Amino acid sequence: MEIKLAKKYGFCFGVKRAIKLAEKSPGAITFGPLIHNAREIKRLEEGFGVFVENETTNVKENQSVIIRTHGITKQDLEILKNKNAKITDATCPFVIKPQQIAENMSKEGYSIVIFGDITHPEIKGVMSYAHDPIVVGSLEELQNKKFGKKVALISQTTKQTKKFLEIANYLMQQCYETRVFNTICNATFDNQEAVKELSQEVDIMIVVGGKTSSNTKQLLSIAQMYCQSSYLVEDEMDLELSWFEGKKLCGITAGASTPDWIVKKVQDKIREI
Structure with missing residues (x-):
C-alpha cells in the first residue's frame, strides 16, 4: 500500500499556539474543550493536569482558566472576569x-x-x-x-x-x-485545496481528526466529492481492513486540531495493512 500525504494538513497556527499555552499552564482548566480532538485533550489531562470545565458556575475564585481556541461568549467572559479568574486567552486570532x-x-x-x-x-x-x-x-x-x-x-x-x-x-x-x-482561515482554505487535489489522485482517502471538528468534517465532505472511498477516523483504531481491499494508493489528510503523533500512528497502521 503506497501512502501519500496532502500538501497541507494538520495543526494550524491557532491550535499550535493554544497547545503551547496549555502546556505552560499545568493545573489550569480550559473553559470548554481547548480544541476538537479528544485524544489531544486526554494527553493534556494526563501529561499536564489541564482539565476541561464547561460551566462558569464551577469555576472558582482566582482560578487559572484557559479560554479555548474557538472562543467563548461575551457574557461568559464577563463572568470569569467577575470571579477574578487568571485568564489565559487561547482564542485563535x-x-x-x-x-x-x-x-x-x-x-x-x-x-x-x-x-x-x-x-x-x-x-x-x-x-x-x-x-x-x-x-x-x-x-x-x-x-x-x-x-x-x-x-x-x-x-x-x-x-x-x-x-x-x-x-x-x-x-x-x-x-x-x-x-x-x-x-x-487561510489554513482552512489551504487544507481544503490540498485535499481536493489529493483525493482526485488516490484510490482511498483517510481524513484524520475529531468527529466533532467542523473543519475535519469539511475535509471529509470535499474528499467524498472526488474519491468515493473516503473515511474519517479519530486514530488508527478506527481503521477497517475491508476499506483497503483492492486499493493501491492511499491519501491522508488531517484536521486543524489533529496532532502529528496521531497522523503518524495512522500511517504506521496503514503500512501494516
Whole structure:
C-alpha cells in the first residue's frame, strides 16, 4: 500500500499556539474543550493536569482558566472576569476577528449574517457580540430569512469559500448595501485545496481528526466529492481492513486540531495493512 500525504494538513497556527499555552499552564482548566480532538485533550489531562470545565458556575475564585481556541461568549467572559479568574486567552486570532466585526458592524446599524453552524462554540461566541444576528448553514436557509437593507456578512473560520461566495452574491443582489468580510482561515482554505487535489489522485482517502471538528468534517465532505472511498477516523483504531481491499494508493489528510503523533500512528497502521 503506497501512502501519500496532502500538501497541507494538520495543526494550524491557532491550535499550535493554544497547545503551547496549555502546556505552560499545568493545573489550569480550559473553559470548554481547548480544541476538537479528544485524544489531544486526554494527553493534556494526563501529561499536564489541564482539565476541561464547561460551566462558569464551577469555576472558582482566582482560578487559572484557559479560554479555548474557538472562543467563548461575551457574557461568559464577563463572568470569569467577575470571579477574578487568571485568564489565559487561547482564542485563535482568526476567531477574534469575526467577533470584532460582528460587534462593530452591529453598532453601525448593519444586520449581521453569519455563515456557520449555530451549535458550534465559535459561532455561539461570535453571536454574542452581535445584535440579533442571523445564522445560516447554506444559501437555501438564507433565502427563507428576513434581513435589513444594510447587511454585514461574516463566516465561521472553517467553512468552504465556494459556499460563502454563493451567500455573498445573493446578499449583494438583495440588499441596498452589503459588506462582505472573508473570515475563513487561510489554513482552512489551504487544507481544503490540498485535499481536493489529493483525493482526485488516490484510490482511498483517510481524513484524520475529531468527529466533532467542523473543519475535519469539511475535509471529509470535499474528499467524498472526488474519491468515493473516503473515511474519517479519530486514530488508527478506527481503521477497517475491508476499506483497503483492492486499493493501491492511499491519501491522508488531517484536521486543524489533529496532532502529528496521531497522523503518524495512522500511517504506521496503514503500512501494516
